[in-house]
Amino acid sequence: MRKLSLLKRKEPLSDTQLLMTITIGIFFVMYILAMILLGGGFLHAQQLFDMLNDNASLIIVSCGLTIVMIGGGIDISVGAVTSLTVMSCALYLNSGGSLIASMLIAIGIGLAFGLVQGFLISYLEIQPFIVTLAGMFFARGMTTILSVNPQKANHKAFAALREKKIKIDALGYRAKNGNLVPGTIEIGVVVAIVCVILVFLLLKNIRLGRNIYAMGGNQQSALMLGINVKRTRFMSYLISGLLSGVAGYVFLMHTGAGNATNAAGMEMNAIASAIIGGTLLTGGVGNVIGTFFGTLSLTTIKKIVVSSGLNAPWWQSITTGGMLCFFILLQSVVLGRRAKKKKT
Amino acid sequence: MKKNGRKLSFAGLGQLTIPLIAIALLVVFNLIRDPGFFSIGISHNNNGNAVLSGNIISIINGASELAVLAMGMTLVTAACGGQDISVGAAAAIAGSVFVKVLKAGASITAGTVILAFLCSCLVAMIFGMFNGTLVAVFRIQPMIATLILYTCGRSVAYWINGGATPTVSSPIVTGIGSFIPGIPIPTPVIIVAVTAILFKLLFRFTALGLFTQSVGINGSAARLNGINEKFIKLLSFVILGVCVSIAGCIGVSRLGLINHETLLIDIEMDTILAVAIGGNNLGGGKFKLSGSIIGAYVIQMLTITLYAMKVSSTDVKAYKAVVIILLVVIGSPVIKERFAGWAARLRGRSKKVSVKGAEE
Numbered sequence: 045m046r047k048l049s050l051l052k053r054k055e056p057l058s059d060t061q062l063l064m065t066i067t068i069g070i071f072f073v074m075y076i077l078a079m080i081l082l083g084g085g086f087l088h089a090q091q092l093f094d095m096l097n098d099n100a101s102l103i104i105v106s107c108g109l110t111i112v113m114i115g116g117g118i119d120i121s122v123g124a125v126t127s128l129t130v131m132s133c134a135l136y137l138n139s140g141g142s143l144i145a146s147m148l149i150a151i152g153i154g155l156a157f158g159l160v161q162g163f164l165i166s167y168l169e170i171q172p173f174i175v176t177l178a179g180m181f182f183a184r185g186m187t188t189i190l191s192v193n194p195q196k197a198n199h200k201a202f203a204a205l206r207e208k209k210i211k212i213d214a215l216g217y218r219a220k221n222g223n224l225v226p227g228t229i230e231i232g233v234v235v236a237i238v239c240v241i242l243v244f245l246l247l248k249n250i251r252l253g254r255n256i257y258a259m260g261g262n263q264q265s266a267l268m269l270g271i272n273v274k275r276t277r278f279m280s281y282l283i284s285g286l287l288s289g290v291a292g293y294v295f296l297m298h299t300g301a302g303n304a305t306n307a308a309g310m311e312m313n314a315i316a317s318a319i320i321g322g323t324l325l326t327g328g329v330g331n332v333i334g335t336f337f338g339t340l341s342l343t344t345i346k347k348i349v350v351s352s353g354l355n356a357p358w359w360q361s362i363t364t365g366g367m368l369c370f371f372i373l374l375q376s377v378v379l380g381r382r383a384k385k386k387k388t
Numbered sequence: 389m390k391k392n393g394r395k396l397s398f399a400g401l402g403q404l405t406i407p408l409i410a411i412a413l414l415v416v417f418n419l420i421r422d423p424g425f426f427s428i429g430i431s432h433n434n435n436g437n438a439v440l441s442g443n444i445i446s447i448i449n450g451a452s453e454l455a456v457l458a459m460g461m462t463l464v465t466a467a468c469g470g471q472d473i474s475v476g477a478a479a480a481i482a483g484s485v486f487v488k489v490l491k492a493g494a495s496i497t498a499g500t501v502i503l504a505f506l507c508s509c510l511v512a513m514i515f516g517m518f519n520g521t522l523v524a525v526f527r528i529q530p531m532i533a534t535l536i537l538y539t540c541g542r543s544v545a546y547w548i549n550g551g552a553t554p555t556v557s558s559p560i561v562t563g564i565g566s567f568i569p570g571i572p573i574p575t576p577v578i579i580v581a582v583t584a585i586l587f588k589l590l591f592r593f594t595a596l597g598l599f600t601q602s603v604g605i606n607g608s609a610a611r612l613n614g615i616n617e618k619f620i621k622l623l624s625f626v627i628l629g630v631c632v633s634i635a636g637c638i639g640v641s642r643l644g645l646i647n648h649e650t651l652l653i654d655i656e657m658d659t660i661l662a663v664a665i666g667g668n669n670l671g672g673g674k675f676k677l678s679g680s681i682i683g684a685y686v687i688q689m690l691t692i693t694l695y696a697m698k699v700s701s702t703d704v705k706a707y708k709a710v711v712i713i714l715l716v717v718i719g720s721p722v723i724k725e726r727f728a729g730w731a732a733r734l735r736g737r738s739k740k741v742s743v744k745g746a747e748e
Contacts, residue, residue, distance in 0.1 A: 118531070164713070168720045171671075173471070174664050175716070177657055178709040185706025192702065304702070316535060325529045356551065358543035365540025372533065376526040 063322025116327025129292025154289020260327025403667030469672030470530030477541020516629025
């Protein structure tokens with residue numbers, strides 16, 4: 045294994061690494077430019093922490109989606125499953141359940157969706173788009189059936205858990221009245237980063253992860269190599285479902301309430317994050333670290349729009365669309381050039 | 389994947405089997421539930437016109453936008469092997485342009501309505517061309533390419549409206565959205581029929597259908613045979629643009645106002661579903677327009693049925709999902725093979741029995 049990685053290092057960057065490097069580079073350039081030109085909040089570490097705090101669940105969901113996309117599939121039910129998890133857990137906590145059980149419920153809902161969708165897609169060979177679309181409809185419908193009204197989670201142990209935050213004085217800043225506001229990181233961020241690392245290790249070092257890359261790259265040859273394609277695909281959807289459930293719990297920890305419109309459009313944000321991070325929908329190419337920076341880039345551009353005074357409600361999504369367009373074109377051009385070079 | 393010409397006992401209809409079975413099941417279910425469900429009556433609307441009314445009319449009328457979009461989406465799916473997820477957002481833009489042009493004139497006449505429609509058509513075609521260029525020239529997967537417009541389309545519509553939800557009130561616009569005086573059939577239904585006939589003529593008198601299929605089945609092979617692959621892909625997106633603008637204008641005329649957030653919301657998913665239920669392969673290649681149209685009516689019928697069963701509009705999605713899953717499971721290749729296997733075994737057993745009987 046070590047020999048292989050040594051051999052690889054001598055070769056030029058693979059497509060995956062190249063796209064990831066571009067994303068990380070652009071993220072840092074964008075952030076530093078914002079620091080220089082806009083200053084203000086961007087000079088505080090708290091700005092970065094806020095971005096992580098607000099998007100912890102999106103990062104987790106994007107990790108799961110990255111796995112599925114590397115395997116050549118698509119899962120658009122993730123946002124809806126997250127929303128359903130938030131609502132179910134909020135209702136359960138309000139009915140006086142225990143903290144541990146609510147976590148188990150979150151994981152259980154995620155696993156159940158992953159299980160059913162994975163089975164339908166890999167063993168019954170139904171198109172993943174349709175299955176996960178139905179999953180999305182089902183989860184959204186179930187959320188409104190559970191409750192149309194917002195549900196605030198009134199639970200002592202849960203409130204205590206929500207209050208637990210990591211505070212770093214060194215990275216804080218002085219407020220206008222002279223008080224020190226310490227840098228605050230929520231527990232959800234820790235969960236998200238653990239998820240990123242676990243998924244990174246899974247894709248890099250575990251046989252299942254390598255099989256997912258092989259399956260996404262070329263399904264026929266993966267089959268010829270003796271990889272159990274069906275089981276690999278099943279597992280990729282199962283992990284994605286599980287992570288959606290975890291993301292739901294993190295979302296609840298962040299907002300503290302269940303709402304029927306929670307995580308609306310999250311699936312598309314997650315897909316955008318994965319794409320900006322260099323994952324190709326065709327499969328076989330992608331990296332979860334890239335996805336992590338993809339989410340951050342997406343958030344940074346939104347923050348930049350807000351702080352540069354473009355306050356009209358439409359600018360955020362228009363610039364997001366523009367940035368997405370830029371990244372997609374960049375990837376297409378870069379990969380196209382590489383393919384030409386390889387040929388000559 | 390290999391497609392062998394295995395014929396099930398009822399598979400004479402080919403890919404239309406599943407949508408037709410679905411319609412038949414829904415009809416039977418509704419007849420059992422409420423025998424009067426499909427009765428058609430004649431009522432008088434506010435303007436005093438005699439118009440057709442009844443559940444079946446509202447199903448056919450309500451599915452108009454979906455049916456128009458499904459036709460365009462079928463072409464894109466067949467040519468590019470992917471779907472356009474920006475149709476709802478693009479329809480919002482087209483609707484906004486429609487209203488903007490109508491509002492610009494002093495009074496709304498038939499001429500301005502046609503002009504407004506042409507303008508919205510043009511804008512939708514330009515956006516279609518944008519998507520098409522990304523897909524055909526830059527070789528980006530359609531879903532990713534159209535994700536851009538999906539993300540920002542409704543905001544662009546909002547921007548066109550200048551941050552408001554303007555209304556239009558004119559007998560002509562109302563006529564497009566509901567009934568033209570003297571004609572008992574809802575106008576959207578007529579528009580769908582005209583669109584379908586135009587598509588039929590297009591396929592009858594040009595080789596577009598054949599070219600689209602060959603590009604979808606194998607792009608490079610089609611190119612080597614002298615078909616301009618990029619142009620066909622681009623054309624499919626431009627045609628979808630026209631469909632989007634038709635759907636957007638119907639949607640606006642129905643309500644008499646443009647709301648960028650709610651106009652044809654989530655229709656992209658329903659459209660793709662209609663294409664899939666119609667038995668078209670979402671991976672491109674062979675296609676059947678009639679399948680997609682029937683698919684659109686299946687979805688609308690399902691929705692109306694659920695409404696009739698007093699399911700609230702927000703909860704409909706969950707029930708819809710269950711039915712969709714059942715449909716696709718029945719239609720999945722694995723299940724079909726299993727069934728074929730069972731059928732063959734049953735037939736074999738019965739033969740053996742008869743042979744044994746003869747021996748005895």
